[in-house]
Amino acid sequence: MTASDFQRRMIDEKASRLLDSGNVKFEGVFGRNARFRILPLTPKNHEHLVFLELDTGVYSCDCKFSSLHPDVECSQIISAKRIWAAMNVIQAQQKT
Numbered sequence: 001m002t003a004s005d006f007q008r009r010m011i012d013e014k015a016s017r018l019l020d021s022g023n024v025k026f027e028g029v030f031g032r033n034a035r036f037r038i039l040p041l042t043p044k045n046h047e048h049l050v051f052l053e054l055d056t057g058v059y060s061c062d063c064k065f066s067s068l069h070p071d072v073e074c075s076q077i078i079s080a081k082r083i084w085a086a087m088n089v090i091q092a093q094q095k096t
């Protein structure tokens with residue numbers, strides 16, 4: 001396993017913890033962006049905002065990790081992606 005595989009797995013596990021703890025909140029669509037608020041797992045950490053640009057499908061996050069590693073999806077983005085995908089599945093089911 002390479003260092004980046006290991007890093008990716010840690011990020012993935014953190015995203016799962018965020019989702020399991022109900023810390024990922026979809027706040028709505030504002031203009032052409034969907035906004036998610038990601039509450040911290042511990043009081044020592046900060047909450048973060050994730051934006052999904054609906055026209056391009058590009059996610060962005062205001063966390064430090066994201067600014068340092070723009071090429072790697074942070075745990076907040078991964079958790080927001082999963083919530084968004086789950087919401088779209090529910091909407092698709094309601095239409096049928």
Ligand SMILES: [Zn+2]
Pocket residue numbers: 048061062063064065066074075076077
């Ligand atoms: Zn982030």
